[in-house]
Amino acid sequence: MATAIPSIACLGVIGRNNNPLHTSIFPSYDPSTNSFQPVRTPLQFALILSSTLDVFELRSRQNAAAGVGLTGDFGLLHAVDDRLAAYGFETNTGTRFVVIVDMRGRRMDGAVAAGLADSRDKRIAGAATGLREGEMRPVFKAMQVAYIRLMQNPFFDPDEHSPPAGQGGKKITSRKFGEEMRRIGENWTPGVTNL
Amino acid sequence: MASSKASRLGEETRMDKVNAELVVLTYGTIVAQLCKDFDSDYVEVNKQLDKMGYNIGLRLIEDYLAKSNTVRRCSNFRETAEMIAKVGFKIFLNITPTITNWTSDGKQFSLVFDENPFADFVELPDDGRAQDELWYSNILCGVLRGALEMVQMQVEAHFISDVLRGNDTTEMRISLIRYIDDELPPEDD
Numbered sequence: 001m002a003t004a005i006p007s008i009a010c011l012g013v014i015g016r017n018n019n020p021l022h023t024s025i026f027p028s029y030d031p032s033t034n035s036f037q038p039v040r041t042p043l044q045f046a047l048i049l050s051s052t053l054d055v056f057e058l059r060s061r062q063n064a065a066a067g068v069g070l071t072g073d074f075g076l077l078h079a080v081d082d083r084l085a086a087y088g089f090e091t092n093t094g095t096r097f098v099v100i101v102d103m104r105g106r107r108m109d110g111a112v113a114a115g116l117a118d119s120r121d122k123r124i125a126g127a128a129t130g131l132r133e134g135e136m137r138p139v140f141k142a143m144q145v146a147y148i149r150l151m152q153n154p155f156f157d158p159d160e161h162s163p164p165a166g167q168g169g170k171k172i173t174s175r176k177f178g179e180e181m182r183r184i185g186e187n188w189t190p191g192v193t194n195l
Numbered sequence: 196m197a198s199s200k201a202s203r204l205g206e207e208t209r210m211d212k213v214n215a216e217l218v219v220l221t222y223g224t225i226v227a228q229l230c231k232d233f234d235s236d237y238v239e240v241n242k243q244l245d246k247m248g249y250n251i252g253l254r255l256i257e258d259y260l261a262k263s264n265t266v267r268r269c270s271n272f273r274e275t276a277e278m279i280a281k282v283g284f285k286i287f288l289n290i291t292p293t294i295t296n297w298t299s300d301g302k303q304f305s306l307v308f309d310e311n312p313f314a315d316f317v318e319l320p321d322d323g324r325a326q327d328e329l330w331y332s333n334i335l336c337g338v339l340r341g342a343l344e345m346v347q348m349q350v351e352a353h354f355i356s357d358v359l360r361g362n363d364t365t366e367m368r369i370s371l372i373r374y375i376d377d378e379l380p381p382e383d384d
Contacts, residue, residue: 152216152316154223155230176318 004029006131007105008139008185009039009084012049013147013172016094019163022172023049024181028105039083039102052077052086052098060090073140075133085131089140097143099136106189131190139188142195146180201277204263205285215312222313226331230320237328244330248337249344255287256342262286268346272371273297275348276304279339288312292367308365311358319359326361330354336367347375 007029013022025045027036040048055077074088083104089097150156156174163169172178184195226244233239259265263282269275280292290312296305313332319325330336336352343350349372356362 149316152220152223153318154220154227154316155318155320157227173321174318175321 003108004104005106005108006101006103006190008099008188009102009105010045010049010098010100011139011143011181011185012045012096012098012100013143013181014049014053014096014098015162015169017163017169018053019161019169020046020049020171021095021161022177022181024178024185026105026185028102029107031107039105045100048080048084048086048100049098052088052096056088056090056096059088073134073137075136087136087139089136089143091144091147095147097140097147099139101131101136103131135190138193138195139184142184143181146177146184149180150174150177201281202285202291205282205291219313219315222334223317230325230329235320235322235324237325241328241330241333244333245337245340248334248339249341250337251334252338252341252343253345255338256345259283259286259342272301272348273304275343276306276369280306283342296368303368303370305355306367306369308367311365314357314359314365317359330357331359332357332365339367339369344375347377349373349375 008026009028010026011022011024012020015021023042023045025038025040025042028039029035030037038045056074059074059077072090074090077086077088077098079085080100083102085101085103087099087101091097150172151158153174160170161172187195225247226240229240229243230237233243259282263278263286265278269278276294280294284290284292290308290310292306292308294304295307297303311332313335317331319329319331330353333354336354339352340350350369351372352367352369354366355368356364356366358365
């Protein structure tokens with residue numbers, strides 16, 4: 001018997017002015033055709049990403065009122081349906097990272113899952129029922145590191161990427177950053193502690 | 196002077212602490228601004244960087260001589276190369292480039308940079324020309340040219356490859372043109 005385990009379906013980076021900076025979409029396993037296909041169209045993913053903005057705003061207002069969490073993990077933002085769930089992270093400067101997880105994105109052989117001995121692998125097997133608190137932390141950490149590296153590049157002009165004050169709402173075009181997002185999205189599985 | 200002595204000298208020289216990221220970001224901003232000011236005329240940017248480096252080199256040599264406690268002249272160009280790589284770069288950038296590809300007449304060599312602190316986060320602009328025209332770290336060529344000129348050596352230095360361009364290594368080629376004789380100032384008539 002095969003067990004479905006979660007995988008990343010989409011990584012999004014959103015600027016402080018709610019402008020989209022970057023979107024990476026990853027294919028999920030489709031048992032009916034035995035192939036890897038994205039579960040939504042790019043437009044649908046863009047809509048899911050946009051729909052997280054209100055949650056971000058609400059949470060940060062709550063955080064500000066409580067005097068906590070300038071930078072940090074916002075946890076589960078909303079569960080889109082029984083398959084997709086969006087998790088969020090906001091940096092100090094207002095840049096948001098969103099991870100959309102497909103709860104049944106990968107398949108794992110049931111016999112293998114049952115035979116797994118150590119605790120990390122048990123977690124993977126058990127993860128089919130949902131994700132534990134803090135499971136997304138390494139993903140956000142890796143995304144933040146990639147974003148910091150991008151900002152350090154002298155030829156990257158942050159002004160070009162922020163619509164009201166700057167010269168326009170450009171998206172991130174850096175090849176290195178794109179590759180890094182791809183690496184993060186493809187390598188994450190539940191239980192990974194370091195990306 | 197034996198090569199082991201040179202590396203010991205570089206090791207021993209006390210380093211002042213400057214936050215590396217500050218230096219890297221400052222240099223990056225200079226290059227990016229030059230590219231903007233000269234409308235992405237990268238040949239001109241290279242020239243400007245070299246000129247800035249030359250002016251730095253003229254001053255830096257004094258500091259180098261004081262810090263490295265150099266007591267005598269290098270007897271040949273090979274020794275000079277050794278001191279540049281193992282003392283100079285060690286003092287100011289805390290890296291030690293490898294010296295290779297000597298010509299048989301001992302007048303040309305290459306410095307291969309295994310790491311280049313200036314280029315740590317850099318990704319060259321994706322306009323199809325920067326990859327072929329811009330030498331991002333060109334300031335270093337100017338520094339060497341300026342510094343060596345102050346100790347009676349006229350050299351020519353340029354980069355021939357750069358990992359930022361997708362090459363495997365970062366390599367600078369340095370050729371000795373001539374030793375400058377101490378010339379007397381022209382006499383007044």
